[in-house]
Amino acid sequence: MKFTELNLPPEVLKGIETVGFTDLTQVQEESIPLALAGHDVTGQAQTGTGKTAAFLISLFTRMLRNPRETGSNPRALILAPTRELVAQICEDAKGLGAFVPFKVQPIFGGIDYQKQRDALRGGVDVIVATPGRLIDYAKQKVFSFGRIEFLVIDEADRMFDMGFIRDLRFILRRLPSFDQRQTMLFSATLSHRVRELAYEFMNVAERVEVEPEQMTAERVEQILFHVSRREKFPLLLGLLAKEEDANRVLVFVNTKREAEHLTERLRANDFRAAVISGDIPQLKRMRILNEFKNGLLRFLVATDVASRGIHVDDVTHVINYDLPQDPEDYVHRIGRTARAGAAGKAISLADEELVLHLGDIEEYLGRRIPSAVPGEDDFLWNYKRPHPRKKAPVPEKSVAPGERKRPPRRRRTRPKPSGGDAGSS
Structure with a gap:
């Protein structure tokens, strides 16, 4: 109609x-x-x-x-x-x-x-x-x-x-x-x-x-890779290298800590990525979303709670770096792509721990998600690791010209009483 x-x-x-x-x-x-x-x-x-x-x-x-x-x-x-x-x-x-x-x-x-x-x-x-x-x-x-x-x-x-x-x-x-x-x-x-x-x-x-x-976008191409947790990041890099049309990618994880960690690892490997989490100030969140919508930002990492309300057209790929625990969240996630009649792709990585939720997801969908075992050439092992964060040295208090620096304050001690009774002459 x-x-x-x-x-x-x-x-x-x-x-x-x-x-x-x-x-x-x-x-x-x-x-x-x-x-x-x-x-x-x-x-x-x-x-x-x-x-x-x-x-x-x-x-x-x-x-x-x-x-x-x-x-x-x-x-x-x-x-x-x-x-x-x-x-x-x-x-x-x-x-x-x-x-x-x-x-x-x-x-x-x-x-x-x-x-x-x-x-x-x-x-x-x-x-x-x-x-x-x-x-x-x-x-x-x-x-x-x-x-x-x-x-x-x-x-x-x-x-x-x-x-x-x-x-x-x-x-x-x-x-x-x-x-x-x-x-x-x-x-x-x-x-x-x-x-x-x-x-x-x-x-x-x-x-x-x-x-x-019917709520799952009909034009979403879904695929699931069985992979160990240790192999997830090199597989992600390998898949991104092969997906030439991955112009706007939304990556989902289950926790805020994992979102921040994954964003750091992507940035270390020259991927322009940002994270959306609940503790980011609102104006900054809006700026990040606008950059993602306008194509200035190619990768956005988010949790389910923080991603509510992300409605961005032309998201080419949704990646479930972590399989969600709630089947409804899977449908919500992959619905971020293939919007308004466009095509899209949803890639899920099922590790040895989170694969336990796969059965519930497929039961909710009413069908199995096409799965594959990645080949050796799908992994990119030669990746960079983020630099460890160094604590900034505490700056010494500045002293104005001509001002003498005070010596450390000495603690006064009460002299010990001399021997003998207090009342003796």
């Missing part, structure tokens, strides 16, 4: 044409008509399936068809679990909404507090936010939830995983009642707790499901 077959306003169609979309994905084909008809929608959809475009197109269309004068209080609220995902949704909204008269404002921590506050006070149509800072502004009465007409909750399962459920309920209880607003909820898995949330705060939602097998 093509977007031109939908009864969309010219401004929205022009935005869709600008970003290059022509055919609807499955989740778009099932959810957009329901949303345009005014129904609440719960959608099971992984990132990379087009769900962001689905709710943005529905949102802009409904707002155009039901105009309201812009005031200090927003009309629409989109909630997401991570700062990166908020930034990505705003980027998509900028393209799809290039010709609609709506102001979209991101709200999240780590960047200018006063600037976001002033933007809210000046009046916005759509807020895209993580819960924490949004609640902070609401408690200060910078804006009100009272006139929200449209609500979107993206990656609801991650909201639970990251401990946002209390914040989410705080917000939902302050919105107009479910029969006075339209709500769309999207989640990679419609678990019991996600369904319970939908039942409590949504108005008889229509359910849209994309099965896990």
